[in-house]
Amino acid sequence: MSNKVIHALYNDDDILMDAVKTVKAADHHIDEVFTPFPVHGLDKAMGLAPTKIAITAFLYGITGLSFAIWMTNYMMIEDWPQDIGGKPNFSWFTNMPAFVPILFELTIFFAAHLMVITFYMRSRIWPFKSAENPDVRTTDDHFLMEISIHDNEKELKSLLKETGAVEIKVIENK
Amino acid sequence: MSSHYEAPIREPLVLGDKSYHDITVDIAKPIEGKANKNWYIAFTISLIAFLWGLGCITFTIGTGIGTWGLNKNIGWAWDITNFVWWVGIGHAGTLISAVLLLFRQRWRMAINRSSEAMTIFAVFQAGLFPIIHMGRPWDAYWVLPIPNQFGSLWVNFNSPLLWDVFAISTYLSVSLVFWWTGLLPDFAMLRDRAIKPFQKKIYALLSFGWSGRAKDWQRFEEVSLVLAGLATPLVLSVHTIVSMDFATSINPGWHSTIFPPYFVAGAIFSGFAMVQTLLGIMRKVTNLENYITRLHVEYMNMVIMLTGGIVAVAYASEFFIAWYTGSPYENFTYMSVGAATGPYGWAFWSLILFNILIPQLLWIRKFRRSFIASFIISIAINIGMWFERFDIIAIVLSKGHLPSTWTRFEPTFVDVGIFIGTIGFFGVLFLLYARTFPVIAQAEVKSIMKVSGENYKKLRDGNHE
Numbered sequence: 001m002s003n004k005v006i007h008a009l010y011n012d013d014d015i016l017m018d019a020v021k022t023v024k025a026a027d028h029h030i031d032e033v034f035t036p037f038p039v040h041g042l043d044k045a046m047g048l049a050p051t052k053i054a055i056t057a058f059l060y061g062i063t064g065l066s067f068a069i070w071m072t073n074y075m076m077i078e079d080w081p082q083d084i085g086g087k088p089n090f091s092w093f094t095n096m097p098a099f100v101p102i103l104f105e106l107t108i109f110f111a112a113h114l115m116v117i118t119f120y121m122r123s124r125i126w127p128f129k130s131a132e133n134p135d136v137r138t139t140d141d142h143f144l145m146e147i148s149i150h151d152n153e154k155e156l157k158s159l160l161k162e163t164g165a166v167e168i169k170v171i172e173n174k
Numbered sequence: 175m176s177s178h179y180e181a182p183i184r185e186p187l188v189l190g191d192k193s194y195h196d197i198t199v200d201i202a203k204p205i206e207g208k209a210n211k212n213w214y215i216a217f218t219i220s221l222i223a224f225l226w227g228l229g230c231i232t233f234t235i236g237t238g239i240g241t242w243g244l245n246k247n248i249g250w251a252w253d254i255t256n257f258v259w260w261v262g263i264g265h266a267g268t269l270i271s272a273v274l275l276l277f278r279q280r281w282r283m284a285i286n287r288s289s290e291a292m293t294i295f296a297v298f299q300a301g302l303f304p305i306i307h308m309g310r311p312w313d314a315y316w317v318l319p320i321p322n323q324f325g326s327l328w329v330n331f332n333s334p335l336l337w338d339v340f341a342i343s344t345y346l347s348v349s350l351v352f353w354w355t356g357l358l359p360d361f362a363m364l365r366d367r368a369i370k371p372f373q374k375k376i377y378a379l380l381s382f383g384w385s386g387r388a389k390d391w392q393r394f395e396e397v398s399l400v401l402a403g404l405a406t407p408l409v410l411s412v413h414t415i416v417s418m419d420f421a422t423s424i425n426p427g428w429h430s431t432i433f434p435p436y437f438v439a440g441a442i443f444s445g446f447a448m449v450q451t452l453l454g455i456m457r458k459v460t461n462l463e464n465y466i467t468r469l470h471v472e473y474m475n476m477v478i479m480l481t482g483g484i485v486a487v488a489y490a491s492e493f494f495i496a497w498y499t500g501s502p503y504e505n506f507t508y509m510s511v512g513a514a515t516g517p518y519g520w521a522f523w524s525l526i527l528f529n530i531l532i533p534q535l536l537w538i539r540k541f542r543r544s545f546i547a548s549f550i551i552s553i554a555i556n557i558g559m560w561f562e563r564f565d566i567i568a569i570v571l572s573k574g575h576l577p578s579t580w581t582r583f584e585p586t587f588v589d590v591g592i593f594i595g596t597i598g599f600f601g602v603l604f605l606l607y608a609r610t611f612p613v614i615a616q617a618e619v620k621s622i623m624k625v626s627g628e629n630y631k632k633l634r635d636g637n638h639e
Contacts, residue, residue, distance in 0.1 A: 013624075014624075032387055032388065033387070033388040034385060034386045034387060034388075035386055035388065035391060036194065036359070036363070036386060036617060036620060037359070037391075037617040037618065037620040037621040038391040038392075038394065038395050038617070038618075038621055039388075039391070039621075040621070042388050042391070043388055043389070043391075043392040046388055048388060048389055048392060050392075051389075051392050051393045051396045053393055053396050053397060053400070054396055054399075054400050057400045057404070061404075071319065072331050075319060075328035075329070075331065076328065076330075076331050076332070079326065079328065080325065080326070080327060080328055082330075084330055084332045084333075085332065087332050095332070098331065098332040099331055101334075101337040101340065101341065101411065101415055101418075102331050102336075102337060102340055104407075104411060105337075105340040105341050105344045105408075105411065106340070106344075108344055108348065108404050108405075108407070108408045109340075109344045109347070109348070111400075111404055112348045112351065112352075112401055112404050112405070112408075113347065113348070113351060115397060115400060115401070116351045116355060116397060116401070119355070119393050119394075119397045120382065122393065123387075123389070123390045123393055123394075124383075125358065125382040125383050125384055125390070126382050126383070127379055127382055128379060128383075129382055129383030130378065130383050131362060131365065131366075131378065131381065131383045131384065131385050132383065132385040133362075133366070133385040133386055136366035136367070137366075138366075138385075138386055139359065139362045139363040139365070139366045139367075139384075139386060140194070140195055140198045140363060140366065140367070141193065141194035141195040141198065141620075
C-alpha cells in the first residue's frame, strides 16, 4: 500500500474535466476530486457508480405509508373507535378517505428525513465531524485531484503538468 | 464548452465581471464585515416589537383568551388570520427551491436561500398562534398521537385541524433539512475562509465537515432533486389542508370546493410578495445587486401576476356563486354584495384594492422591472393577503344563520400586540440570518457562472460576430 499521494490543483472546472479524462485515459486511478461546486459530468468522467440514494427514498416512503396505515388503523379503528361526524369507523377502508392527508404527509416525512440521514451517514457528514478537504481553496475557487503514487511520481507529475494543473504537491501520509 | 450554452437573447443572471473567487468574496462579505447602523436600528425595532409581543402572549396565557376580542360567535378571528397569513408567506421558499428546481429554472439560485429562510421563520410564527390559542400551551403535545393516561384517548385523524398539525410539522422539518443540506457547502466555504478561531469553530460545526468530494456532490445533487420532488406535492398539500380547516365545515362562505387551489395560489402570491419585500431591502444592504437583478425581480413579478390572477378569478367566482344561489345566507359571505355594503365593507374593499387592483400595475413592463415599484406593490399584496384571511374568517363568522347571532369582532391591544410581536420575531430571525448565514447559494451560483454570467456570455456571444 502506497502512502504517498499527489495533489494537483486546478483553477477551472473545464480544465479539470479535461484533466480527469486525460488521467483516466492514461490508466491512472483517481482517488478523489474535491470541488467547490457540483461539476456536471465529473462523476461519470471519474468512473463513479451512480448513486442509489433515490431508491432508498422510495423505500423509506413506502415505510412511512405503511406506518401511517398501521397507526390510523390501530388508533381510530381497533383501539378506540369513535363516531366522529358520522364518519364510518367499522373498517379502516371505509374511514380511509379521511386519512389520506395523514398517509400522504407521513410518506413524505419518512422519505425526506430518512433519505437525508442516509446521505449524511454515507457521505460521513454530521455535527462535530472535521472537514477532510486537503486544501482550503477547494471550497472557494480551486479544484483538487488526488492520485496515489505507485513508483510513478515523475510520470504523474509531468502528466498532470500537461493537463494544466496550477499547483502539484506530493504528500506523505503518515 | 458547448455544455455551457445559453441563448444569447436571455439576459445574464449574474452581472459584472465575476470570477469564482469574486462570488466567494461577495457572499462572505456581509458575514465577515461589521454590521452597519441601519442593521442595528432595524434589529432594535424588531427586538422591541418581539418583546412587546412576548408580553402580550404572557398576558394572554396568564389571564386567558378573554383578553382577545373574541366572543361566542366569533371563536377565532385575528389569531387564525395571522396563522394563515404566516403559513401563506411560508410557501414561496420551498416553491422556489423545489418547483423551480424541477423546472430547471436557474434564476432560483440567487433567491432560494433567503426565501427558504423566510419560509422557515414564517412557519415558526404561524405555529405560535394555534399553540397560544390553546390557552394551555404546555399541553400542546396533546396534538401528537402518543400513548397517554386517558385510556389511551388518541388524536382524531378525521379532523382537518389534526391534518394541519401533520402537514405543517412535516413541511417545517422537511424545509429545514432541505435548507440545511443546501447550506453545507456554503458553510464549508465560510469555514475555510474564517480567520478568527471562534468563527472557524462555529462554521466547522455548522458545515458538518463538508469536504466537497465528487461522490458527495453526486449524492448532494440527487438528494436535492428527490427532496424537490417530495417537497413539491408537500408544499401544495400544506395550504390545501389549511384551506380544509374552513372548507370541511358547513358554514356558507367556507364550504367551498375551490378553496384548496385558491388558497394555494394565494399562498404563493403572498409568499412571493414577501420575498420581493425582503430581497428588495437585502440586495441593497448586503451589496448583492449583481446577483439579485432586475431580471429576478421581473420573474418573481410574473409569478405574482399569475397567482394573483388565479386569486382574482377565485374571488370573482365566489362572488358570482354567492349571488347566483339566491340563498340569503350566501349574501353574507366574505365575497358578496352583503359584505361589500355591510359593516365590514372597508375590509372587503381593502382586499379588492390591495389584492386585485394594485397588482394589475405589474402588466406594465416598466413597473415589473422597477425595484421601487415592485417593493411598493409587494407591500400592498402583503396587506391585501392579510385582509383576505381576515375577511374569510371575520366576515363569515360575524353573520351567522340567525340574525340574533350577528356580532362584530373588534381586536384588542393584545390581538394586535401578538401580531406585531410575530413580525418582530420574524425580523429578529431574518436580520440575524442575514448577518451570519450565506444569503445566496454561492456553490450553485458558481455552477451557472459559465452558463449565465455576464462576462462569460459576452465572451461566447462575441465569437459569433
